[in-house]
Amino acid sequence: MKTHLNLLPWQFRCRLLAHSRVRQWSVVWAISFLITVGVCALTHLQLEAGRRDLQVQHDKSSPLKALQTQNEQIRARLDQLHSHQSLLVLLERTQQPLWLIGLVSRHARNGGGRLQVQNFSLKQHQPALRSKTEGIDSHNLAHLTLKGIAVDDLAVARFIVGLRDSGIFDSVELKSSIGTQVENISAREYLVECTF
Secondary structure (H helix, E strand, O other): OOOOOOOOOHHHHHHHHHHHHHHHHHHHHHHHHHHHHHHHHHHHHHHHHHHHHHHHHHHHHHHHHHHHHHHHHHHHHHHHHHHHHHHHHHHHHHHHHHHHHHHHHHHHHOOOOOEEEEEEEEEEEOOOOOOOOOOOOOOOEEEEEEEEEEOOHHHHHHHHHHHHHOOOOOEEEEEEEEEEEEOOEEEEEEEEEEEO
16 A cells, blocks of 8 residues: 655656656766767877878888889889890891991902902801800801902902901901903902901
8 A cells, every 4th residue: 555645747757757867877978978088089199199100101211212213213214225225236237237348348449449249148156165165155256258359369368458457357267269260361269258
């Protein structure tokens, strides 16, 4: 059996109950809010510390980045020089017979018309390996073979001396000089081999 009777109106009691619940939960919400603010502040401090460390590391790595940029520029320049060198080698190979023809023609002309080059043959090959005492010669050698007719051996000798004195050839050798007749005139048919 009830010993008391609550005579307060129902709406008032609901407001009173809601007010007391709000007070109770406001403490929980305040604690939760403070914890959230604390966690956010700690995260912000850690983030700022990370940013500072990143800036320090960035400042320390600036010389390395500059060096990397220089290396890339040097690599690009080397690639460009290699392509130019390849082009020069190609041009040199394609123009080599031309300047050899010019060189041989000039020395043949120096004989005053007493010598004529009739056959010009250029061959490049890889030489055989030498013995250990002689060493290994790995660069390409080229052989130039010249055949023609001269008035006499003196014209052939002057031609050979001119080729040797040019400084282009490693060796200039007279392989043969045979007497022949050209339109009832005695002449010499010669064979010269040059190595360079």
